[in-house]
Amino acid sequence: MKPPPFDYAVPTSIAETISLLQEHGEGAKILAGGQSLVPLLNFRLIEPQILVDINRIEGLSYIEERDGGLRIGTLTRHRTLETSALVRSKCPILSKAASLIGHVAIRNRGTFGGSLAHADPAAELPLLLATLGGRIFVSGVQGDRGVDAADFFIDYLTTDLRPTELLVGAWVPNLPSPTGWGFHEFTLQHGGFAVAAAAALVTLDHQGACRSATITIGNVAPTPLRAKKAELLLQGVRPGNQAIAEAARLAVEGAQPTSDFHTSAEYRKALAEVLVRRTLEDAWARARQQNE
Numbered sequence: 001m002k003p004p005p006f007d008y009a010v011p012t013s014i015a016e017t018i019s020l021l022q023e024h025g026e027g028a029k030i031l032a033g034g035q036s037l038v039p040l041l042n043f044r045l046i047e048p049q050i051l052v053d054i055n056r057i058e059g060l061s062y063i064e065e066r067d068g069g070l071r072i073g074t075l076t077r078h079r080t081l082e083t084s085a086l087v088r089s090k091c092p093i094l095s096k097a098a099s100l101i102g103h104v105a106i107r108n109r110g111t112f113g114g115s116l117a118h119a120d121p122a123a124e125l126p127l128l129l130a131t132l133g134g135r136i137f138v139s140g141v142q143g144d145r146g147v148d149a150a151d152f153f154i155d156y157l158t159t160d161l162r163p164t165e166l167l168v169g170a171w172v173p174n175l176p177s178p179t180g181w182g183f184h185e186f187t188l189q190h191g192g193f194a195v196a197a198a199a200a201l202v203t204l205d206h207q208g209a210c211r212s213a214t215i216t217i218g219n220v221a222p223t224p225l226r227a228k229k230a231e232l233l234l235q236g237v238r239p240g241n242q243a244i245a246e247a248a249r250l251a252v253e254g255a256q257p258t259s260d261f262h263t264s265a266e267y268r269k270a271l272a273e274v275l276v277r278r279t280l281e282d283a284w285a286r287a288r289q290q291n292e
Helices: 014-027 037-042 078-083 085-090 092-099 104-109 112-118 124-132 228-234 241-251 265-291
Strands: 007-009 028-031 050-053 063-066 069-073 135-140 143-148 153-155 165-173 179-187 194-204 210-218
Touching: 014 028, 014 050, 014 135, 014 165, 028 037, 063 085, 069 085, 069 112, 078 085, 078 092, 078 104, 078 112, 085 092, 092 124, 092 179, 092 194, 112 124, 112 165, 124 165, 124 194, 124 210, 179 265, 194 265, 210 228, 210 241, 210 265, 228 241, 241 265
Parallel strands: 007 050, 028 050
Antiparallel strands: 063 069, 069 165, 135 143, 135 165, 179 194, 194 210
């Protein structure tokens, strides 16, 4: 339970960080909150040559309104997302998801960008970025670039982030009105990893029917799973138990859950269907309240 030996660097700028990443390549690992990295080190599942601690870089922890949405810095702590009045006002589903990450001690240290870069299929924030249609920003040797969340998460614990790049932040758009949201996850104990999770957005038209819907499921595939067939089913439909149940059934058709020591693949898929139904019920209810 002790980490392997490694060198340690504390850059004070993005440029210095990128220089270190260029020098060490895949032998370097970024240390931000350390809530995922340190356990991996202690179990010796990874053995980096050097840890690059970015916590001294100024200007990477912020939440601000920009370009019709929220721009969030990579060092923004989960607890800040959870408690931010701006997030609760503009993107309450993000605040809700952040409140379910681990325990308060973990949320006080864990970072927004660290969760996105780690890309755990059970994590809340990758699921939310995929649901909201977010955009992720990175800086590297070849300059700055933005990547849509749909393209950023590639496989289990694998992203589009290159070894010589630093994830510096992300952006999520404001939700059109009236849009309701729902987010549910199931854990075996408080603060545990989600066995499955689901997020949904429902936007209504002036007649109270569904103008558009977004449904995303977590931990039933290597990356967040968009349920596009279920989304299409709901377009033009008024809220009702039958439509929601059918959408939930369709949503898990493309699921590829795995069995593990927590539960079987079959149970995880059935659980995901229940969670989708609950998120859609919540999303429709919230959208209807805005429409009244």
